[in-house]
Amino acid sequence: MSYRKQHDIGLAGLALLRNWLVGDDKDAKPILKEIKNLVNKTSTLKRVSVFDIAKGYKTWAETYDNIPNLLMEVEGPIVRSVLKKFKPGDALDIACGTGRYSEFLNSLGHKVIGIDLSPDMLFQARKNQSKQINFLQGDLVKIPLNDKSVDLVICALALTHLPNIDEALSELFRVVRLKGHIVISDIHPWLVALGGQADFSDKSGNYGYVPNYIHWYSSYFKSFKRLGLKVVQCLEPTVEQKHIRLARTGFDLKEKTVETALKDLPIAIVWVLEKP
Numbered sequence: 696m697s698y699r700k701q702h703d704i705g706l707a708g709l710a711l712l713r714n715w716l717v718g719d720d721k722d723a724k725p726i727l728k729e730i731k732n733l734v735n736k737t738s739t740l741k742r743v744s745v746f747d748i749a750k751g752y753k754t755w756a757e758t759y760d761n762i763p764n765l766l767m768e769v770e771g772p773i774v775r776s777v778l779k780k781f782k783p784g785d786a787l788d789i790a791c792g793t794g795r796y797s798e799f800l801n802s803l804g805h806k807v808i809g810i811d812l813s814p815d816m817l818f819q820a821r822k823n824q825s826k827q828i829n830f831l832q833g834d835l836v837k838i839p840l841n842d843k844s845v846d847l848v849i850c851a852l853a854l855t856h857l858p859n860i861d862e863a864l865s866e867l868f869r870v871v872r873l874k875g876h877i878v879i880s881d882i883h884p885w886l887v888a889l890g891g892q893a894d895f896s897d898k899s900g901n902y903g904y905v906p907n908y909i910h911w912y913s914s915y916f917k918s919f920k921r922l923g924l925k926v927v928q929c930l931e932p933t934v935e936q937k938h939i940r941l942a943r944t945g946f947d948l949k950e951k952t953v954e955t956a957l958k959d960l961p962i963a964i965v966w967v968l969e970k971p
């Protein structure tokens with residue numbers, strides 16, 4: 696069975712499960728028919744490569760900003776609305792990738808440092824973002840900044856790639872000043888539990904992914920408590936009707952099936968934290 700076919704059957708199954716007891720036969724029957732058609736459809740197993748963080752983002756860099764990403768479409772507006780609330784100061788965009796939040800923070804008047812592990816992602820950031828931003832190579836678990844050197848840290852869609860988040864959170868805590876803030880966004884843990892990975896196609900059309908790890912709320916709270924971080928907000932951006940067409944892009948499912956499976960479910964989590 697191809698990975699694409701497996702995904703489609705699984706997502707249709709989620710639609711069927713969400714319709715169980717609370718739905719209607721007229722909604723369930725088309726989904727069942729779609730699942731039967733998918734099962735009977737001939738498919739070819741397409742090779743999928745798994746990458747570590749460094750190699751994965753090196754491979755992904757050239758297409759990262761060019762292919763619409765459902766997770767970022769859902770997560771982005773919520774994170775930007777949070778970032779708008781902070782007065783301009785010294786800001787760090789850690790695991791900045793191609794610099795989408797570095798550029799946004801710069802537009803808000805912050806003095807911005809963007810740090811990423813991948814030279815290739817930083818190449819794209821330096822090419823496409825403001826020259827006022829200081830982009831540096833560095834590791835999320837060993838940030839090349841002094842203690843208490845920034846007022847605001849944003850870490851977006853990165854902690855999920857780490858088996859354990861404690862070391863990274865300790866580094867975010869270390870570099871932020873007293874009364875400063877840390878904003879974390881990531882893929883929602885339920886979605887990782889259902890197989891959500893950081894999948895992508897490179898410039899040649901080859902398909903691969905960087906593995907994600909599940910971090911339940913309890914893991915976050917355990918680390919927050921250990922560090923003494925105050926939780927200001929916890930937000931869960933959800934899939935809305937306007938996202939459904941994008942959600943089905945590249946797959947064979949009907950739009951109604953994807954809507955039944957995903958609409959109103961959170962696919963991202965956003966933490967807003969303060970260092971007392």
